[in-house]
Structures are given as structure tokens and as C-alpha cells.
Amino acid sequence: MKKSLAVPVETTAPHAAAWTTRMHQTAAFGSQQCRKKNxxxxxxxxxxxxPxxxxxxxxxxxxxEEHVSExxxxxxxxLLPQMEKTLGVQFEVRNLQFAVAGKENLLATPEHVAEAELPTHWLDQPFTAPSLTPSTGLNLETTRSGTEAEASPADLSMA
Structure with missing residues (x-):
């Protein structure tokens, strides 16, 4: 009498790995074919x-923008029919996005404000309300009528 030496083989794992590899290769092909266009x-x-x-x-x-419709x-x-043929399955869902590349920043170097011109005194009293004046816009200096102890915090209530 012969004993069976057969070992059960998991059939789903190799197929799943092969399918995943095929999807990744096909997706890479799609990206590459698009990028080939000038x-x-x-x-x-x-x-x-x-599947x-x-x-x-x-x-x-x-x-x-004139290249988007083409x-x-x-x-x-x-491209999509070619990819479907490669996979042997049609796409159930197609999420396609087309856009136009933005313009590059026209400034060669970013504009910087001299650090001496930046107001830093607001850090001393961060909750004090800034005063607005029509001539200067947003004034980050606190309005004080004497010492710093007299400065009142800004009213942040929703009333």
C-alpha cells in the first residue's frame, strides 16, 4: 500500500501576486505612454x-491648455483600450483627471522683508487687540496709556 505524499497547495496566493504584478506593470505602462508625449x-x-x-x-x-483635448x-x-487588452479585462471604473500645468513663479528670487522691519513687539502681548488706522492699515502695536500692566487683553468673546 502506497501512502500519498501530496501536500495541499494554496492556489490563491500565487494568482493574487501575479495579478497584482500585472496591474502594477500595466499602470506603469500607462504612465510611461502618457509621459512619452511631448x-x-x-x-x-x-x-x-x-478582475x-x-x-x-x-x-x-x-x-x-490647447493640448488637453488631444x-x-x-x-x-x-491608451485605455490597449491597457484593457493587456489585462484581458475592461475597467469597471475610470477615474480620469486632466489638468494644465501651472505657470512657474516669475520671481527669480523671493521677496524678503528686512528683518529689522518686521514687528516683533506683538510677541510680548499676543492677546492684545491690534489697532487699525486708515493710513497705516493693520497696526500691530498695542495701544497703551501708560505701563504694560495697564494693557488689557483683547475681547475674544462671540457676543
Whole structure:
């Protein structure tokens, strides 16, 4: 009589790992294909879910506003069908975001106020109400009629 040497094998783990790897590779492919276009500033793609409910998240930023419609058409008509064919499953949910890259800061160096011009006396009495004057705008100096002991804290009530 022969004894069975068969050991039960877990079949779900290798398939799940292979599926996750395939989703990551396909998402990387989608990001790469978008970035290859010279009109694209940046792109990121992720795929999640199970084969029964596959979700794609694609955020793509064009360099200029006139390139957005062309980019949308490329993604919808070419890239997504190609990715679905690679996975063998259609996307159940498509979260697509298209944007235009912002303008760079036009200042070569940030404007700084000289530290000597910054008011620091408000730290001595942080709860004292600042006084507003029409000529100077927000005056951070406290109004004192004598010593610091006479300075009253600001009324912070909602009444």
C-alpha cells in the first residue's frame, strides 16, 4: 500500500501576486505612454481592484491648455483600450483627471522683508487687540496709556 505524499497547495496566493504584478506593470505602462508625449508635463496611473471590478486612476497634466483635448482623446481611444487588452479585462471604473500645468513663479528670487522691519513687539502681548488706522492699515502695536500692566487683553468673546 502506497501512502500519498501530496501536500495541499494554496492556489490563491500565487494568482493574487501575479495579478497584482500585472496591474502594477500595466499602470506603469500607462504612465510611461502618457509621459512619452511631448505635450505632457506629468502623468501617474494606478490600477486596483479585482478582475470583476477593475478600477483605473489616471491623472495627466498637459503643458498647455490647447493640448488637453488631444490628450483626452488619446487616453480614451488608444491608451485605455490597449491597457484593457493587456489585462484581458475592461475597467469597471475610470477615474480620469486632466489638468494644465501651472505657470512657474516669475520671481527669480523671493521677496524678503528686512528683518529689522518686521514687528516683533506683538510677541510680548499676543492677546492684545491690534489697532487699525486708515493710513497705516493693520497696526500691530498695542495701544497703551501708560505701563504694560495697564494693557488689557483683547475681547475674544462671540457676543
Amino acid at each position: 505635450t505632457v508635463h506629468s502623468a501617474i496611473c494606478t490600477i486596483s481592484g479585482s 470583476e471590478q477593475l478600477i483605473i486612476n489616471l491623472a495627466c497634466t498637459a503643458k498647455a 490628450l483626452m482623446q488619446y487616453v480614451n481611444d488608444t
